[in-house]
Amino acid sequence: MLMGWDVAIEIRSPGSVFGADPAEAIVVLLGTWTIRLLLVTLSISTVARIFKRPRIVTLRRTVGLWTFVYACIHFTAYFTLLAEFSISAWLEDFSERTYITAGMAALMLLIPLAVTSTRNWQRRLGLRWRKLHTLIYPAAMAALLHVLWAAKASFLDVFIYGLALAILFGERIVVRIRRRAGRGAISR
Amino acid sequence: MSFVIKTPADVRPSEITPERVYQTRRRFMHVIGAAGLASSVPAVALHTGWMDSKGFAPAPPSEDTVTPRGYATSFNNFYEFGTDKNDPAELGSRLTTEPWKVEVAGLVGKPGTYDIEDLLTGVDLEERIYRLRCVEAWSMVIPWIGFPLKTLLERFNPLGSAKYVAFTTLYRPEEMPGQRSYFSSIKYPYVEGLRLDEAYHPLAIMAVGMYGQVLPNQNGAPLRLVVPWKYGFKSIKSIVRIELTETRPRTTWNLTASNEYGFFANVNPTVHHPRWSQGSERRLPSSLFNGNRKVSTRMYNGYDEVAGLYAGMNLRLNY
Ligand code: HEM
Numbered sequence: 001m002l003m004g005w006d007v008a009i010e011i012r013s014p015g016s017v018f019g020a021d022p023a024e025a026i027v028v029l030l031g032t033w034t035i036r037l038l039l040v041t042l043s044i045s046t047v048a049r050i051f052k053r054p055r056i057v058t059l060r061r062t063v064g065l066w067t068f069v070y071a072c073i074h075f076t077a078y079f080t081l082l083a084e085f086s087i088s089a090w091l092e093d094f095s096e097r098t099y100i101t102a103g104m105a106a107l108m109l110l111i112p113l114a115v116t117s118t119r120n121w122q123r124r125l126g127l128r129w130r131k132l133h134t135l136i137y138p139a140a141m142a143a144l145l146h147v148l149w150a151a152k153a154s155f156l157d158v159f160i161y162g163l164a165l166a167i168l169f170g171e172r173i174v175v176r177i178r179r180r181a182g183r184g185a186i187s188r
Numbered sequence: 189m190s191f192v193i194k195t196p197a198d199v200r201p202s203e204i205t206p207e208r209v210y211q212t213r214r215r216f217m218h219v220i221g222a223a224g225l226a227s228s229v230p231a232v233a234l235h236t237g238w239m240d241s242k243g244f245a246p247a248p249p250s251e252d253t254v255t256p257r258g259y260a261t262s263f264n265n266f267y268e269f270g271t272d273k274n275d276p277a278e279l280g281s282r283l284t285t286e287p288w289k290v291e292v293a294g295l296v297g298k299p300g301t302y303d304i305e306d307l308l309t310g311v312d313l314e315e316r317i318y319r320l321r322c323v324e325a326w327s328m329v330i331p332w333i334g335f336p337l338k339t340l341l342e343r344f345n346p347l348g349s350a351k352y353v354a355f356t357t358l359y360r361p362e363e364m365p366g367q368r369s370y371f372s373s374i375k376y377p378y379v380e381g382l383r384l385d386e387a388y389h390p391l392a393i394m395a396v397g398m399y400g401q402v403l404p405n406q407n408g409a410p411l412r413l414v415v416p417w418k419y420g421f422k423s424i425k426s427i428v429r430i431e432l433t434e435t436r437p438r439t440t441w442n443l444t445a446s447n448e449y450g451f452f453a454n455v456n457p458t459v460h461h462p463r464w465s466q467g468s469e470r471r472l473p474s475s476l477f478n479g480n481r482k483v484s485t486r487m488y489n490g491y492d493e494v495a496g497l498y499a500g501m502n503l504r505l506n507y
Contacts, residue, residue, distance in 0.1 A: 010476060019273060020255075020263035020472040021326055084482060089465060097462055152463075153444060154271040156371035 003029065023081035030074035035143055035161055037067040042140060042168045049175065061117050064136075068114040071107050099149035102142045109139035140165055244313035244333045244397070252319060255328040257399045259473045264406045265322065266425060267374060268357065268364040275366070276406035282363045283426070285410045294354075294431035297345030304410055307343075308396065311335045315400075316393060318416035320423075321455045321489045325464040328472050332414050333397030338388045346384070346432050354381040354437030355413060356429035374444055380424035381437035381451070382415065386497055391416060394427075417488040419453045450507040454498065455489035459507045 007026070010017045018025040041064045048057050083089040093100040113135055115121070122129050144165055148158045266276035288304040313333050321327045341353060359377035361367040367376045386392065395414045396403060403409040408425025415422050421441050431437070441449035448462055457467045471481040488494050498506075 007476070018476075020259040020328075021273070021470060021474060022476050023470065023474055024324075024326075026476075081476070092465060096460055099463070150463075152271070153267060153372055153374045154369065155373065156369070159371055 023077075027074065027077045027082060030070060030077050031147075032157075034067060034070040034074050035147060037063060037070055038140055038143055039161065039164050039168070041067050042136065042165075046168055046171045049171070065114060065117060068110050071110055075103075075107055099146050102146040102149060106139050106142035106146060109135050109142060113139070137169070242308070242313050244315055244400075247315040247317045247331060250317035250329065250331075252317065252329040254317060254331055255472060260328055260330055260398070261404050261406060263472065265324075265420065266366075266406055266408070267372070268366045268376065268378065268426075269406065270366045271372075277404075279365055280405035283358075283360075283405045283409070284363065285405065285426075288410050288428075290411065290427060291429045292344050292431075293429065294433050295347040295350035296432050297347065299344070304396075307340065307411075311339065313396070316414070318391075318414060319489055320414075320416065320420055321469060321485065323419035323421060323449070323453070323461065323464065323466075325466065325469050325485075326472050326474075327469045327483075330398055331400070332393065332395040333400070334393040334395035334414065336390055337392040337394050337413065338390070340394050341384075341387060341430075341432070344430075344432075349434050350432035351384055352381055352433045352435070352437055353384055353387045354379060354429075354431045354433055355424045355427050356431075357424055358426045358428045374440060377428075378424060378440045379437065380413070380422055380439050381433075382422075383436075383497075384432070386415070386494075389494055389497065391491055391494060417454060417491040417494045419449075419455060421449065422453050452498075452503075452506050454494075454503065454507075455485060456487060456503055456507070457485040458487075459504055 003026075006017045010022055041060060044060045044063065045057055048054050079085065079090060083093065094104055095101070113133055116125060116129065116132060125132060144158070144161055147161060148155075151158050262277045263273045264276040265273070266280070269276040269279040289301050290304065290307060291301045293299050313335055315331055315333050317329060317331045319327055320330050357376075357378040358364070359367065361376075364376075366372065382392070392413070392415050395408070395412050396410060398404075398407060403412065405426075408423075411427045412425040413423045413427065422439075436451060439449075439451055441453075442451055455466075459466065466485055468482050469485050471483050474481045
């Protein structure tokens with residue numbers, strides 16, 4: 001929302017907020033918010049488990065949908081400001097630039113998740129809904145690759161995102177192992 | 189880190205000089221510059237000293253609109269100070285540029301360590317308005333002040349066996365925070381190089397100023413290369429070492445990602461890059477909605493007179 005304000009100022013006095021190259025700056029800023037939201041989405045269930053607050057899981061849908069919205073705006077900013085509405089420029093980027101390929105993959109993987117986020121779809125899909133929504137993991141990996149391959153020489157951001165993702169994945173693996181061990185103990 | 193995009197500290201609206209005002213001021217500077225009064229221009233307090241007393245020959249009017257100074261001094265790739273475009277402007281002021289010495293080595297008759305003042309004695313400074321095309325698909329138009337690289341190199345009496353010239357940027361982590369980064373894949377100091385015939389081309393200059401003033405630190409003070417037909421990263425900044433060699437010198441971006449950045453790095457819209465389309469460029473400052481300033485990228489950045497240097501070469505292999 002703050003960004004809308006910044007964009008308004010930028011339109012009134014070009015260069016004042018986003019510098020000499022506002023197109024690039026805005027795409028990068030939106031991308032940064034997209035991956036942060038993605039990481040927040042993934043951390044909700046982790047936080048719920050660690051702090052034993054199961055009710056916060058109800059936030060996940062909202063935050064997840066905002067992630068998707070930001071990913072769409074990020075893509076729209078790319079398509080309008082950088083590709084300048086040129087489908088051929090977009091296709092060239094998609095086929096020649098691996099970081100764009102990865103970004104598109106992440107966005108594509110988020111689409112079915114956004115579509116099936118309603119209660120209705122949840123009910124309709126039943127157990128398969130959970131399975132479908134594990135697509136968030138490959139989506140997160142693709143997003144991380146997108147940022148890694150977009151990086152030129154400075155890897156601090158990628159390192160932080162990667163570390164966060166590793167912790168979130170790691171926690172899930174630990175939970176699985178524990179559950180399995182727990183089940184084993186009962187059957188014995 | 190690109191978490192927050194800050195307003196460049198030093199672009200005040202008052203500092204973004206409209207083109208017409210710039211042209212007038214430039215003429216003014218020329219007149220008073222020779223009298224050593226250039227420091228009375230109020231815009232920015234820069235070190236004056238050796239350059240102002242010299243004056244310079246102004247460039248003829250350019251077909252391109254000069255980029256307002258405030259953008260050229262606040263949007264920089266100078267990773268020694270950080271990877272964000274506004275890092276060099278914010279952190280560059282820490283750099284001490286006086287005194288400044290340049291080591292001259294290799295296949296020359298007169299090696300040694302020279303003070304920058306010595307390198308500039310007897311040199312006539314001239315203004316050159318050049319397009320600067322960054323490999324990141326943006327460009328600016330900058331009025332440099334400098335002198336042909338050839339005049340500099342010839343003072344050191346290059347030996348017949350010299351085929352290349354190698355340059356090194358200052359390595360001073362105390363003043364250059366980017367050189368201390370643990371997350372940088374670049375090995376410092378930054379190194380660049382040219383084939384000697386490229387270096388001798390009249391378009392290749394050593395710059396000591398821009399916009400009628402001494403170079404700001406973020407733009408490569410006090411001495412930098414400008415080769416306008418190549419991508420910007422070839423135009424190495426804050427030079428402390430020049431060596432003439434027989435073998436092709438190593439160059440920083442080529443060492444960092446050789447599949448992306450070659451030794452020659454001539455602007456070439458037909459050679460695709462794995463990151464940016466090189467067919468067009470955003471002429472900065474671009475604006476969001478008032479019509480973008482995308483222009484087609486030209487071979488050799490429009491400086492066709494250098495084509496002879498590359499006759500018969502496969503430019504796809506020698507990118
Ligand atoms: C879920 C999907 C995505 C996420 C999480 C994401 C995230 C990011 C992030 C964090 C950055 C900033 C990198 C930096 O710090 O420099 C970025 C940059 C960028 N993204 Fe995305 N992105 C996504 C999808 C896409 C898509 C679909 C496209 C276009 C087809 C795209 C195009 C770009 C471009 C052009 C940049 C600028 C790269 C640069 O010049 O540094 N992204 N993205």
